[in-house]
Amino acid sequence: MLNKTGVPTLEEIKSRFPKKGLLIKHKAITECYEEIPCNPCATSCPFNAIHIGEDINTPPKVDFNNCVGCGICVYSCPGLAIFTVEEHSDHLRFKIPFEFVPYPKQGETWHGVNRNGDIITNVDILKVSITEKYDKTALIEVKVDKEFIHDFVTIRRIT
Ligand code: SF4
Ligand code: SF4
Numbered sequence: 468m469l470n471k472t473g474v475p476t477l478e479e480i481k482s483r484f485p486k487k488g489l490l491i492k493h494k495a496i497t498e499c500y501e502e503i504p505c506n507p508c509a510t511s512c513p514f515n516a517i518h519i520g521e522d523i524n525t526p527p528k529v530d531f532n533n534c535v536g537c538g539i540c541v542y543s544c545p546g547l548a549i550f551t552v553e554e555h556s557d558h559l560r561f562k563i564p565f566e567f568v569p570y571p572k573q574g575e576t577w578h579g580v581n582r583n584g585d586i587i588t589n590v591d592i593l594k595v596s597i598t599e600k601y602d603k604t605a606l607i608e609v610k611v612d613k614e615f616i617h618d619f620v621t622i623r624r625i626t
Contacts, residue, residue, distance in 0.1 A: 474506050474582045475500055480617050485531040490554035493536025493562060497527045499548045499619075511543035538562050542601035552616070559611045560593065561620055570605045578624040579611055587618055589625070 477497065479516040483496050495516065497508060501522040509527055514532035515541055519525050536551045543565050551562040571577055571592045579590040594608040611619045 481581075483529075484552075484617075485529075485589050489531050490552060493538070493553040493560070494534050495529050495538075495540050495549055495551050495585075496530055497540075497544075497549050499526050499544075499546065502526065505545070507543045507545065508540040508549060511539050513537070513539065532592060538596075538606050539626065541606055542598065542604050547604075548607065552621070554613070554616075558621075559613055559616055560608055561611055561619060562606050562608050564601060565605045565607045565622065570597070570624065571607060571624070573610040576625065577609070578625055579609070579619045580621045580623050581615075581618045582620050586623065588612055588615055590619070590622060592622075606620060 477546060479500055483498060485494055497517070497579045504523045504525050506519050509519045514533045514535055516530045517527050518530060519527050536553065538551055541549045544564070550564070553560045554599060573592055573594055576589050577591045577592060578586045579588040581587045590610065591610040591611055592607060596606040607622065609622060
């Protein structure tokens, strides 16, 4: 599926999520399935929570016990292949990378989009974070309905 369409299967997506119960705090989800020579996610993590090993082509693996959901790896991934997710009783919070300007603003409602580029829902923009170090990538925190945990991946402005 990934090789033909660029879209991972549900099984591949689920394989990147932690076991149930660990998402009470934000955890990093690495959607990096191919063997590519890349490692900024691992070298940028201050908590030693992303492991690639000696072969730089090995896809990254998150140690969810070490991950504190800080989002630094989300900024540092050149492929925009990482987000974080946190589960609340009646919604999810995602922190996603976003590089299109103008950025959304806190309090706005945007479309939620899946990995095929389809609009699947509307989401609330909770926070927009921009740092000096990673000034080309904003970290957008969004509130998403729980049913879209394995579908939601990015946002699109409502026009
Ligand atoms: S979210 Fe923070 S702690 Fe978790 S893997 Fe990324 S950089 Fe490390
Ligand atoms: S930085 Fe991004 S693209 Fe590179 S290995 Fe890590 S997750 Fe994959």
